[in-house]
Amino acid sequence: MAERLTSAESPLVKVIGKPGSALAHALRDFLHRSDIPFESVQVTTDEEARAIAGVAHLHDSRLPVCVFADGTRMECPTLRQILEKLGWFKTPSRSEYDLAIYGAGPAGLSAAVYGASEGLRTVLIERWAVGGQSGSTSSIENYLGFPQGIAGAELAERAREQAEKFGAEILLGREGLRAEFMPGSGVGYLADGTRISARASICATGMEYRRLDLPDEERFRGAGVYYGAGASEAALTRGEPVFIVGGGNSAGQAAMHFSPQASEVTLVIHGSSLKETLSKYLVDRIYAAPNVEVLPCTEVVALEGDEELREITLRDRKSGRERKARTRWLFICIGGVPQTRWAVEVGAVRDDAGYIVTGPDLACVPHDHARRWPLDREPYYLETSLPGVFAAGDVRHGSVKRYASAVGEGAMAVIFVHRYLTGG
Ligand SMILES: Cc1cc2nc3c(=O)[nH]c(=O)nc-3n(C[C@H](O)[C@H](O)[C@H](O)COP(=O)(O)OP(=O)(O)OC[C@H]3O[C@@H](n4cnc5c(N)ncnc54)[C@H](O)[C@@H]3O)c2cc1C
Missing domain, CATH: 3.50.50.60 (FAD/NAD(P)-binding domain)
Known part of the structure; x- marks a missing residue:
C-alpha cells in the first residue's frame, strides 16, 4: 500500500514518487531544507501510480509528481519550476x-x-x-x-x-x-x-560532502545512498535497518535522529572508538540507545542493488573479513x-x-x-x-x-x- 509521511499538519506540497527515486529525494531534501511542510507519498504498484499520481504506470517518466495545496500539479519538476511556484525565483534587481x-x-x-x-x-x-x-x-x-x-x-x-x-x-x-x-x-x-x-x-x-568513492556510488545517490544527516528521509526509514558511515558529530546526530524510526541503526567507523571523534553528550546518548550499534574498525567496501540500494559489504579493517548486510539506507557523513x-x-x-x-x-x-x-x-x-x-x-x-x-x-x-x- 502507498506510504504517506507528512512533515506537518498542513503540507504545502505533496511529493508522489516511487521508492528509490533520486529526483523525489532531491525534492524532499530541498523542501526540508527550506522548512516547507510537505507530504511524501511513495507509490509501489502500477495501480497506485495511476490512482494517486495520475500517471500510466510505476516507471512513467512523469514521476515524481508534485501537487501543491492550491491544486497546481507538476510532473518531474525542476528546481527552478519549484522556486517559481513558491515565488522564490528572483531576477537581480540591480546592475551593480x-x-x-x-x-x-x-x-x-x-x-x-x-x-x-x-x-x-x-x-x-x-x-x-x-x-x-x-x-x-x-x-x-x-x-x-x-x-x-x-x-x-x-x-x-x-x-x-x-x-x-x-x-x-x-x-x-x-x-x-x-x-x-x-x-x-x-x-x-x-x-x-x-x-x-x-x-x-x-x-x-x-x-x-565527501564521497566513499565506491563503484556504483553515484548510481545509488538518492536511491539508497545519501550524504549528510538525511533529516528529510528519516521518516521513510521506519522499521528498516539504517547504516551511517562516519564517527564525527554529524554522524552521531544522524544516528540519534534515525533511532526512533529505524529498526536498528549501525554506525560504521574507521577508528576503534567513538570517544576519539565525538562530543561526549553524543557518545553517552549513542551508547544508551538500545537500537544503535557501533561497528569500530570497519568500512563499507561495496554497494549492490537494482534500481535502488539493497545490500552493502562491510570489511573489518583489522582482519580483512567481509560480510554483507541488507539495507536500503546508507548515510555518509565523513566530512567534506x-x-x-x-x-x-x-x-x-x-x-x-x-x-x-x-x-x-x-x-x-x-x-x-x-x-x-x-x-x-x-x-x-x-x-x-x-x-x-x-x-x-x-x-x-x-x-x-x-x-x-x-x-x-x-x-x-x-x-x-x-x-x-x-x-x-
Ligand atoms: C550533518 C551536519 C551536522 C552538523 N551539525 C553541527 C552542529 O550541531 N554544531 C556545529 O557547530 N556545527 C555543525 N556542523 C558543521 C556546520 O554545519 C558547518 O561548520 C557550517 O555549516 C559551515 O557553514 P558555511 O556557511 O561556512 O558553509 P556550508 O554550510 O558548507 O554552506 C555553504 C553553502 O554554499 C553553497 N555553495 C557552494 N558552492 C556554491 C556556488 N558555486 N554557488 C553558490 N552556492 C554555492 C552550498 O550549497 C551551501 O549552501 C554540522 C555539519 C553537518 C554536515
Whole structure:
C-alpha cells in the first residue's frame, strides 16, 4: 500500500514518487531544507501510480509528481519550476551591488544579515537551498541561545527571513561558476548565464560532502545512498535497518535522529572508538540507545542493488573479513571538500587541500610569486589574495568547522568589506 509521511499538519506540497527515486529525494531534501511542510507519498504498484499520481504506470517518466495545496500539479519538476511556484525565483534587481555573497550556509546568511542591515546593497547567491551543510541536521544542540537544540532548516529559514527583512536579495537555485575581479569591482558568472557585478565579494561556499568513492556510488545517490544527516528521509526509514558511515558529530546526530524510526541503526567507523571523534553528550546518548550499534574498525567496501540500494559489504579493517548486510539506507557523513573551483581560474591562493587562504596566512602558505598580494597595505584578516574578495566559514583555510564560527566569520567579513569600500 502507498506510504504517506507528512512533515506537518498542513503540507504545502505533496511529493508522489516511487521508492528509490533520486529526483523525489532531491525534492524532499530541498523542501526540508527550506522548512516547507510537505507530504511524501511513495507509490509501489502500477495501480497506485495511476490512482494517486495520475500517471500510466510505476516507471512513467512523469514521476515524481508534485501537487501543491492550491491544486497546481507538476510532473518531474525542476528546481527552478519549484522556486517559481513558491515565488522564490528572483531576477537581480540591480546592475551593480556593493556586496555579492556566494553560498547561503550560516556564514553567507550571516554576512547577508549584517551587510544588508548596515546599508550595503547586498545580494546572496545559493546553488541549492539556504542552510548549507547543517540544513540536513535535525538538531543543532551547541548553538548559543537554543538550549533544547534547533533544526538546521529552521535556523536557516529564520536567517533567510531576517536577511530579506533588511533588504538582502537572495537568488536561490543559482550556482556561481566563475568570476573576474578588477580593482574596485568584481563580476560573478552564474550557471544560468546571469552576471552579478559587485564592488566587494564574500566567498562562503563551504564544503561538500565527501564521497566513499565506491563503484556504483553515484548510481545509488538518492536511491539508497545519501550524504549528510538525511533529516528529510528519516521518516521513510521506519522499521528498516539504517547504516551511517562516519564517527564525527554529524554522524552521531544522524544516528540519534534515525533511532526512533529505524529498526536498528549501525554506525560504521574507521577508528576503534567513538570517544576519539565525538562530543561526549553524543557518545553517552549513542551508547544508551538500545537500537544503535557501533561497528569500530570497519568500512563499507561495496554497494549492490537494482534500481535502488539493497545490500552493502562491510570489511573489518583489522582482519580483512567481509560480510554483507541488507539495507536500503546508507548515510555518509565523513566530512567534506571545500567548494573553491572558481578560485583556481581566478588565481586566489588556496592551501594544499583547496581551502581559501586569507589575511596573515597569505604570508605563511607557500604560493607562486604571480599570486603575491598586490597592495601596499596588508590584507584584512578575512581578505583573500584578491583585494576586495573575502572568504568566511568552512571554505576558509584554518577556520573552525562549526556553525557558530561560520556565523561569526560572516559577520566579521562585513566589517572588512566596509573598510575596503571606504578605503580605510
Ligand atoms: C550533518 C551536519 C551536522 C552538523 N551539525 C553541527 C552542529 O550541531 N554544531 C556545529 O557547530 N556545527 C555543525 N556542523 C558543521 C556546520 O554545519 C558547518 O561548520 C557550517 O555549516 C559551515 O557553514 P558555511 O556557511 O561556512 O558553509 P556550508 O554550510 O558548507 O554552506 C555553504 C553553502 O554554499 C553553497 N555553495 C557552494 N558552492 C556554491 C556556488 N558555486 N554557488 C553558490 N552556492 C554555492 C552550498 O550549497 C551551501 O549552501 C554540522 C555539519 C553537518 C554536515
